[in-house]
Amino acid sequence: MAPRDLRPSVEFINVPGRDASPLYHNSATATAAGRLVFTSGVVGVKDGQIVKELGPQVKQAFENLASTLAASGARPVDILHLRFYVVNWRWTETEHLVKEWMDLVGHKPPTSLVPVPKLYQDGVFFEMEAVAAIGGCQKTWSNPGPSDLGLQAPPTKIDVVVVGGGFSGVQAAYDLHKSGLGVVLLEATHRIGGRSKTIKLASGPGYTELGATWINKTTQPKIYAHAQRLGLTLIEQYNPPDALGVFQKMDGVVARAKTSDPAYSSPEVRDFVP
Numbered sequence: 001m002a003p004r005d006l007r008p009s010v011e012f013i014n015v016p017g018r019d020a021s022p023l024y025h026n027s028a029t030a031t032a033a034g035r036l037v038f039t040s041g042v043v044g045v046k047d048g049q050i051v052k053e054l055g056p057q058v059k060q061a062f063e064n065l066a067s068t069l070a071a072s073g074a075r076p077v078d079i080l081h082l083r084f085y086v087v088n089w090r091w092t093e094t095e096h097l098v099k100e101w102m103d104l105v106g107h108k109p110p111t112s113l114v115p116v117p118k119l120y121q122d123g124v125f126f127e128m129e130a131v132a133a134i135g136g137c138q139k140t141w142s143n144p145g146p147s148d149l150g151l152q153a154p155p156t157k158i159d160v161v162v163v164g165g166g167f168s169g170v171q172a173a174y175d176l177h178k179s180g181l182g183v184v185l186l187e188a189t190h191r192i193g194g195r196s197k198t199i200k201l202a203s204g205p206g207y208t209e210l211g212a213t214w215i216n217k218t219t220q221p222k223i224y225a226h227a228q229r230l231g232l233t234l235i236e237q238y239n240p241p242d243a244l245g246v247f248q249k250m251d252g253v254v255a256r257a258k259t260s261d262p263a264y265s266s267p268e269v270r271d272f273v274p
Helices: 054-071 091-104 167-178 221-229
Strands: 009-013 027-031 034-043 079-087 111-116 126-135 160-163 183-186 197-200 207-211 245-248 254-257
Touching (some): 034 054, 167 221
Antiparallel strands (some): 079 126
């Protein structure tokens, strides 16, 4: 079984029989070995000053939420829950909130709006909190330059840099770490596993493999042994000794290749036994 994408599998759920809101779902679930990001006290502050008026303040607050999430390696698409606090909320002001909400977040996580008589400071009309779910190994690369207050990131000393988080890169990093060396594994995408990836079916329940579907304990003994060390569930494929595969030919005929078929080793793949 190929390891799943490290980004959590998120599902938004509405209660059957309950009228669904056009703005949010009733609940959300996140399934993965990931981590949660909690934010609080996000308000419409720019350059140390509270933005005046509710509409511009809401807009700035959502921009600040995006940067707050980014600092922890998350994005607006990772948000699982939102809570808004609004001073003397009036439904005639809904447009200010909904537009910025949909522009930034896009999806509809479970959301609460709490009208309050006052927030922590006069002139602050809007405050929000968010919960986001991200992969446990995911971390945004940050290297401050001269434009960031004139600071440079302190150098990090390591023994080995492994570039690429596919099977070979992960195995190399694992072996080097076990030998006592300091290792950094760099991966350009948000997940490790290379071509091995399992995704949830958009058509309904179930999963499908996008690549690297099999491992072979004879030809790939190291990855097979590593899967056993990790306690992964291994399912042996049905493979009778006299049959190497089932194919469908160009004319639609389904055929089974046997070890005795010369076509099995031929680039033209012919002479199948139907």
